Amino acid sequence: EVQLLESGGDLVQPGGSLRLSCAASGFTFRNNAMHWVRQAPGKGLEWVSAITGSGGRTYYADSVKGRFTISRDNSRNTLYLQMNTLGADDTALYYCARDPGVTGIYYFDYWGQGNLVTVSS
Amino acid sequence: SYVLAQPPSVSVAPGQTARITCGGNSIGSKSVHWYQEKPGQAPVLVVYDDSDRPSGIPERFSGSNSGNTATLTISRVEAGDEADYYCQVWDSSSDHVVFGGGTKLTVL
Numbered sequence A: 001e002v003q004l005l006e007s008g009g010d011l012v013q014p015g016g017s018l019r020l021s022c023a024a025s026g027f028t029f030r031n032n033a034m035h036w037v038r039q040a041p042g043k044g045l046e047w048v049s050a051i052t053g054s055g056g057r058t059y060y061a062d063s064v065k066g067r068f069t070i071s072r073d074n075s076r077n078t079l080y081l082q083m084n085t086l087g088a089d090d091t092a093l094y095y096c097a098r099d100p101g102v103t104g105i106y107y108f109d110y111w112g113q114g115n116l117v118t119v120s121s
Numbered sequence B: 001s002y003v004l005a006q007p008p009s010v011s012v013a014p015g016q017t018a019r020i021t022c023g024g025n026s027i028g029s030k031s032v033h034w035y036q037e038k039p040g041q042a043p044v045l046v047v048y049d050d051s052d053r054p055s056g057i058p059e060r061f062s063g064s065n066s067g068n069t070a071t072l073t074i075s076r077v078e079a080g081d082e083a084d085y086y087c088q089v090w091d092s093s094s095d096h097v098v099f100g101g102g103t104k105l106t107v108l
Helices: none
Strands: A003-007 A019-024 A034-039 A045-051 A058-060 A070-074 A078-083 A091-098 A116-117 B007-011 B019-023 B033-037 B045-049 B062-064 B068-073 B083-091 B094-097 B103-107
Touching: A003 A091, A019 A034, A019 A091, A019 A116, A034 A078, A045 A070, A045 A078, A045 B083, A045 B094, A058 A070, B007 B019, B019 B083, B019 B103, B045 B062, B068 B083
Parallel strands: B007 B103
Antiparallel strands: A003 A019, A019 A078, A034 A045, A034 A091, A045 A058, A070 A078, A091 A116, B019 B068, B033 B045, B033 B083, B062 B068, B083 B094, B083 B103
């Protein structure tokens, strides 16, 4: 059974940093691209970032490019999102999601339960 | 950047057919995917590659895509289908995943 478990969400002050993790199990982690998707309170889904199975290519939404860094450790079956210079607009539930592709980006066939990041003073 | 437009809300009586549209420039040339999100739960993939269903998704859920509009069709709507529905594409020109704004399906 595919499982994705996010962690690392917290209350952080504006301008601060946070690192999210997503522990994957139930599939061969390196064989799938992975994504972060977020949802602000009462808002729709917003794609944040993606990384190919090998980690060789990364993609970012314009709203986070230059502030967020996606990475993965295939030996630990773990996906990461390093978030810097956080602002109130980054407050959201952050989902880790699996892509059925390895090198291409397609869609999300499995989702974690989400991890809350709150940016507030 | 590529934009997907969905109606904010759709209402339908139980047993009837719900159609949720997703508009985008030449969307017919892209693969469209659809997600169902219920309150307090993670989104669930209900249709991928325009019209394919993941295992476990009822045949009542179907999709189509042509021209500038993709459509998610839910036949014989049930109360349990009440949820937010999102369309999604990969825009290769910008290397971005794009979501529609979401449609709230209300079962009357």
